[in-house]
Amino acid sequence: MIPALIVVVVILVLIIGAIIAIYNALVRLRNQVDNSWSQIDVQLKRRHDLIPNLVETAKGYMKHERETFEAITKARSQAMGAKTVSDAAKAEGALGDALSKFMLVVENYPDLKANQNFLSLQEELTATENRIAFARQNYNDQVLFFNNKIQMFPSNIIAGMFSFTKRDFFELESEAERETPKVSFS
Amino acid sequence: MRRLFAASSVRALISGDPVAAAPSQARPLQIALLRQKKCKRLTMWELIRANKRNSIILMTLMATVLLILGAVIGLLVFGPQGAFFGLIIAAAVWLVLTFISFSQGDQIFLAASRAKPVTHDVHPQLFNIVEEMKIAAALPAMPKIYIIDDPAPNAFATGRSPQTASVAVTAGLLGRLNRDELQGVIAHEISHILHRDILFVTMAGVMLGSIVLLSHVLLRGMFYSSMGSRRRYSSGGRGSGHAQIVIVIIAIVVAILAPIMAQLLYFALSRKREYLADADGARLTRYPEGLAGALEKIASDRSPQLASANKVTAPMYIVNPFKKQGQMKLADLTSTHPPISERVRILRNMTHGASFKDYSDAFKAVTHKATVVPAAALAKEDIEIRRAEASTEKEQRTQTQVRQVGDIMRKLNNFLFLTCACGLKLKIPPNYKSDKVKCPRCKRTLDAARQKPAGKNP
Numbered sequence: 001m002i003p004a005l006i007v008v009v010v011i012l013v014l015i016i017g018a019i020i021a022i023y024n025a026l027v028r029l030r031n032q033v034d035n036s037w038s039q040i041d042v043q044l045k046r047r048h049d050l051i052p053n054l055v056e057t058a059k060g061y062m063k064h065e066r067e068t069f070e071a072i073t074k075a076r077s078q079a080m081g082a083k084t085v086s087d088a089a090k091a092e093g094a095l096g097d098a099l100s101k102f103m104l105v106v107e108n109y110p111d112l113k114a115n116q117n118f119l120s121l122q123e124e125l126t127a128t129e130n131r132i133a134f135a136r137q138n139y140n141d142q143v144l145f146f147n148n149k150i151q152m153f154p155s156n157i158i159a160g161m162f163s164f165t166k167r168d169f170f171e172l173e174s175e176a177e178r179e180t181p182k183v184s185f186s
Numbered sequence: 187m188r189r190l191f192a193a194s195s196v197r198a199l200i201s202g203d204p205v206a207a208a209p210s211q212a213r214p215l216q217i218a219l220l221r222q223k224k225c226k227r228l229t230m231w232e233l234i235r236a237n238k239r240n241s242i243i244l245m246t247l248m249a250t251v252l253l254i255l256g257a258v259i260g261l262l263v264f265g266p267q268g269a270f271f272g273l274i275i276a277a278a279v280w281l282v283l284t285f286i287s288f289s290q291g292d293q294i295f296l297a298a299s300r301a302k303p304v305t306h307d308v309h310p311q312l313f314n315i316v317e318e319m320k321i322a323a324a325l326p327a328m329p330k331i332y333i334i335d336d337p338a339p340n341a342f343a344t345g346r347s348p349q350t351a352s353v354a355v356t357a358g359l360l361g362r363l364n365r366d367e368l369q370g371v372i373a374h375e376i377s378h379i380l381h382r383d384i385l386f387v388t389m390a391g392v393m394l395g396s397i398v399l400l401s402h403v404l405l406r407g408m409f410y411s412s413m414g415s416r417r418r419y420s421s422g423g424r425g426s427g428h429a430q431i432v433i434v435i436i437a438i439v440v441a442i443l444a445p446i447m448a449q450l451l452y453f454a455l456s457r458k459r460e461y462l463a464d465a466d467g468a469r470l471t472r473y474p475e476g477l478a479g480a481l482e483k484i485a486s487d488r489s490p491q492l493a494s495a496n497k498v499t500a501p502m503y504i505v506n507p508f509k510k511q512g513q514m515k516l517a518d519l520t521s522t523h524p525p526i527s528e529r530v531r532i533l534r535n536m537t538h539g540a541s542f543k544d545y546s547d548a549f550k551a552v553t554h555k556a557t558v559v560p561a562a563a564l565a566k567e568d569i570e571i572r573r574a575e576a577s578t579e580k581e582q583r584t585q586t587q588v589r590q591v592g593d594i595m596r597k598l599n600n601f602l603f604l605t606c607a608c609g610l611k612l613k614i615p616p617n618y619k620s621d622k623v624k625c626p627r628c629k630r631t632l633d634a635a636r637q638k639p640a641g642k643n644p
Contacts, residue, residue: 032324035324036324039321039324043321120310123310123311123314124310126314127310127311127314127317127318130314130318131314131317131318131321134318134319134321134322134470135321135322137322137472138321138322138323138324142324
């Protein structure tokens with residue numbers, strides 16, 4: 001009687017221990033996902049703050065490019081108003097497109113390209129774009145890992161019990177990216 | 187072929203690569219999604235854990251060597267009962283050195299390499315790159331950035347933990363590399379921080395230092411005590427001459443072998459860590475070619491070797507700071523770094539992706555040896571390689587880059603920058619005492635008083 005009781009107790013303790021461990025791992029992963037999302041958020045904010053300066057500096061040189069500026073300003077306000085991850089992704093993708101178009105147009109204005117202030121803004125913009133890309137890379141890595149953990153046995157049981165839900169990837173949707181599909185043969 | 191499509195679509199999903207995210211192939215995408223569910227992804231923690239295990243093994247081995255050394259010293263100095271006492275002395279030496287290195291190690295090391303802390307305005311690009319890699323690696327804090335005024339291209343990371351890490355690069359490195367290559371080097375250093383290699387190298391270096399110190403003491407001590415003990419024998423004291431001789435012989439062997447063994451262990455593990463940092467560097471940037479190009483440029487560099495490096499600190503640098511003298515087989519055992527050409531070839535062989543698995547495959551293909559990547563890191567992971575950003579650059583640009591870096595270093599070294607009315611730029615060294623300087627071209631007298639020294643960075 002007593003040995004059987006001990007066995008049952010030991011098994012119960014082991015199961016509870018496993019549940020606690022898995023639950024803690026899930027919480028840690030979710031926090032990592034949240035943290036890497038806030039990293040993206042910081043960088044996107046930085047990008048939004050940079051744009052008015054950039055537009056202001058460029059405006060004096062580029063009198064005939066009103067459409068480009070309007071596209072950037074509009075995309076920026078849309079991106080700043082986005083609420084969900086997928087909305088933000090769409091708006092940020094459009095903003096990225098507008099910015100890269102703007103950078104192409106800049107090539108036609110040698111005076112602007114010689115402006116020291118503009119040059120440093122341009123380096124800041126490039127750096128911010130890179131930071132967004134790397135923050136996104138990190139976020140997507142974390143999301144993939146978190147989603148895998150939620151779907152895999154046995155952690156999927158605990159995830160279901162405590163209602164851990166899948167997260168969305170942050171994919172910037174952009175026209176430019178869709179235009180050049182990559183084909184890999186061999 | 188379907189497999190390939192599927193793989194590349196998953197990579198696109200994960201890395202968000204602009205090119206590969208082509209939604210046109212519906213079926214492969216479905217397959218990709220199915221595969222994605224199954225694929226296990228490694229966390230950094232697993233790699234760190236594997237690293238930690240290796241470090242513990244190495245540290246235990248080195249500690250054993252250290253304690254044996256201590257015991258032998260004890261036996262020799264205090265007689266048969268002294269072994270334990272010797273152990274305590276060895277442990278105490280090690281503890282004191284460890285404490286110092288733990289609390290001050292990075293500062294000592296940075297000072298010894300004559301690294302100067304810099305702010306964002308001094309080199310914005312370097313700062314931006316470090317921040318990018320910090321974000322990609324999800325480090326908890328921004329590493330402090332230092333520049334070493336030395337024409338030899340090299341870089342290292344140091345510190346106790348990812349929270350208090352520092353990255354230092356030489357002026358020569360900044361002058362020669364383009365943005366992608368610099369990013370590769372910084373990614374390599376950030377990987378060292380992420381893998382906790384910086385702590386390991388410091389601790390193992392201290393252990394090595396203690397062993398070298400103690401074996402030195404032992405050899406010296408034996409030299410002196412040999413005179414004393416001879417006198418003791420002649421007076422017919424103990425009569426255990428045989429045992430004494432055996433101990434002396436053992437002591438000599440231990441004193442000679444201990445530092446060599448410790449050094450070999452140290453170097454073996456630091457070589458492995460270089461490979462791992464390369465692998466993770468490629469993974470963080472998604473662009474192995476950047477690091478490969480940087481290593482190639484560093485290898486082909488003809489400037490004199492780094493002035494402020496020594497044997498214990500050598501494993502911390504991205505490439506061995508000592509220029510090699512010969513290319514014997516023995517050099518493989520004693521070198522702190524794998525041969526650069528091999529590292530470059532491995533990175534260039536990563537044509538399918540930038541994951542640890544791809545690095546490991548490339549490693550096996552190039553070296554025909556068992557992989558260095560821990561099994562935990564080999565889980566399937568689809569990571570697409572990114573395209574080049576700054577690859578097409580003119581040679582002319584390198585020249586202006588070298589000049590710019592030269593000016594940065596002069597600013598850091600408190601040079602005074604003056605522009606004469608005739609357009610000539612004067613750079614006045616800090617040891618120039620007079621308040622006036624004559625322009626060599628137009629003979630005007632310029633004011634060189636240092637009321638506002640250039641580059642007054644903290």
